[in-house]
Amino acid sequence: MDGIRISVLGMGYVGLAGGMGYAKHGFKTIVTATTPSKVENLNKGIPPFYEPELEGLVRTEVNRGMLSATLNNLEAIRQSNVTFICVGTPSLPDGSADLGAVEAVAKDIGIAIRDKDGYHVVATKSTVVPGTTENLVLPIVEKYSGKKAGKDFGLVMNPEFLRQGQAVHDSLYPDRIVIGEHDAKAGEVIHKIYRDYKNDKEEPVPILHVEIKAAELIKYAANSLLATKITFANEFSRICEEFNIDVYEVMKGVGLDFRINPMFLNAGCGFGGSCFPKDVNAIVALAKKIGVETPLMDAVLYTNDIQPMHFIDIIKETVGNLKGKTVAFLGLSFKPDTDDTRATRALPIIEKLYEEGAMVKAYDPKAYYKFKPLTDLPIGYMDTIEEALKDADFAVVQSDWQEIREIEPETLKRLLKKPIVIDGRRSYDPERLKKAGVVYKGVGWKNRE
Numbered sequence: 001m002d003g004i005r006i007s008v009l010g011m012g013y014v015g016l017a018g019g020m021g022y023a024k025h026g027f028k029t030i031v032t033a034t035t036p037s038k039v040e041n042l043n044k045g046i047p048p049f050y051e052p053e054l055e056g057l058v059r060t061e062v063n064r065g066m067l068s069a070t071l072n073n074l075e076a077i078r079q080s081n082v083t084f085i086c087v088g089t090p091s092l093p094d095g096s097a098d099l100g101a102v103e104a105v106a107k108d109i110g111i112a113i114r115d116k117d118g119y120h121v122v123a124t125k126s127t128v129v130p131g132t133t134e135n136l137v138l139p140i141v142e143k144y145s146g147k148k149a150g151k152d153f154g155l156v157m158n159p160e161f162l163r164q165g166q167a168v169h170d171s172l173y174p175d176r177i178v179i180g181e182h183d184a185k186a187g188e189v190i191h192k193i194y195r196d197y198k199n200d201k202e203e204p205v206p207i208l209h210v211e212i213k214a215a216e217l218i219k220y221a222a223n224s225l226l227a228t229k230i231t232f233a234n235e236f237s238r239i240c241e242e243f244n245i246d247v248y249e250v251m252k253g254v255g256l257d258f259r260i261n262p263m264f265l266n267a268g269c270g271f272g273g274s275c276f277p278k279d280v281n282a283i284v285a286l287a288k289k290i291g292v293e294t295p296l297m298d299a300v301l302y303t304n305d306i307q308p309m310h311f312i313d314i315i316k317e318t319v320g321n322l323k324g325k326t327v328a329f330l331g332l333s334f335k336p337d338t339d340d341t342r343a344t345r346a347l348p349i350i351e352k353l354y355e356e357g358a359m360v361k362a363y364d365p366k367a368y369y370k371f372k373p374l375t376d377l378p379i380g381y382m383d384t385i386e387e388a389l390k391d392a393d394f395a396v397v398q399s400d401w402q403e404i405r406e407i408e409p410e411t412l413k414r415l416l417k418k419p420i421v422i423d424g425r426r427s428y429d430p431e432r433l434k435k436a437g438v439v440y441k442g443v444g445w446k447n448r449e
């Protein structure tokens with residue numbers, strides 16, 4: 001299609017979900033990784049992580065020869081004429097983004113296109129602070145290629161907005177596409193890739209062309225606003241608890257205002273994951289560096305940090321002293337439908353439970369292999385929900401996977417020593433549990449009634 005062939009550097013959530021989408025839309029796509037087993041498996045149609053529906057779609061594209069993987073960035077770049085940079089940009093200790101992987105692949109791009117004929121478009125998809133694409137990627141690619149941006153190669157910043165747990169849906173049916181372009185020709189090439197994409201109402205997706213720094217900042221602004229909405233609901237959950245008001249009822253009433261919308265107003269034990277904490281920290285660190293105050297974002301980070309301890313307070317108010325108690329801990333990933341445990345709220349909550357003398361029997365359908373390396377605490381990792389619940393003093397919900405939401409009240413009564421559920425994600429209908437004789441407490445619920 002239009003002669004576009006794509007290489008995607010980085011086979012994480014963004015690189016693989018995006019790469020699968022390009023392949024599905026008819027663009028031959030090669031994704032790269034640094035681990036041989038990931039490449040071998042991908043070429044057999046097996047993704048390196050869990051995302052709903054990803055495996056089947058990846059297998060289809062691999063089988064029809066549209067998607068493949070290699071360890072060799074240079075080879076992938078040389079076989080393509082558009083390269084998306086999708087490597088990680090994790091937090092450094094001061095909160096700023098670690099751009100080491102972006103630098104490394106920019107160098108690979110420069111080396112690879114040095115002796116390559118034809119125009120090549122370089123697109124940053126990783127989340128990077130304003131200025132990174134033009135002041136870091138551009139000079140590195142120019143240095144190692146001996147070529148000129150805007151003439152021999154094009155430069156674009158195309159931020160990604162997918163949600164983990166819904167990465168496939170969001171990659172295939174985005175709300176909008178943002179193309180930050182250094183030169184219009186490069187922007188047009190990226191536009192062609194997305195021109196047939198539809199949103200989930202089957203409408204054409206709005207494609208916004210902006211300057212490159214604006215595209216970089218749009219990503220941070222969007223994530224900061226979403227993190228703020230969650231934090232707002234969390235803060236109100238505490239006020240609600242004092243008055244025995246249901247925060248979900250309050251936020252429903254708030255979210256029905258079309259100017260606000262109901263999304264991301266679900267109170268819980270704080271936001272985690274690989275994006276919100278990292279991106280808000282990065283923008284705060286950047287603002288500090290350039291002398292701009294960010295009291296709102298500072299407060300979002302502070303409120304989010306104390307929310308897990310507020311959840312511990314709810315647990316202690318419900319069951320009293322935690323010494324010697326066994327807790328059935330449900331959900332370790334930072335949210336359901338993903339195996340990702342980066343910045344999961346499960347970690348500070350479990351650490352505090354142990355500090356208070358409790359023991360944890362945990363259950364998660366997918367996340368053990370990513371959670372276990374995070375802590376040496378003697379957590380029991382159970383194969384089934386039933387094993388986690390059996391003879392525990394009470395149950396705590398941190399991440400509400402469907403099978404956790406579907407636990408029957410009778411199961412809780414049969415297996416727990418006392419039928420008590422303390423819900424960090426408001427996964428259950430409190431009245432139904434109450435009627436069945438289960439004690440229900442939760443974030444932003446009428447716990448003192």
Ligand SMILES: NC(=O)c1ccc[n+]([C@@H]2O[C@H](COP(=O)([O-])OP(=O)(O)OC[C@H]3O[C@@H](n4cnc5c(N)ncnc54)[C@H](O)[C@@H]3O)[C@@H](O)[C@H]2O)c1
Nearest residue numbers: 010011012013014015033086087088089101126127160164
């Ligand atoms: N995960 C999300 O929900 C999400 C959403 C939007 C944007 N983003 C942003 O996209 C970027 C990638 O995020 P992710 O979640 O996919 O990260 P990830 O950690 O899942 O994947 C990044 C991948 O890049 C690979 N990599 C590192 N150096 C490499 C190199 N030199 N060559 C080839 N591969 C290399 C890593 O091995 C890793 O597999 C980040 O900047 C992130 O902030 C993430």
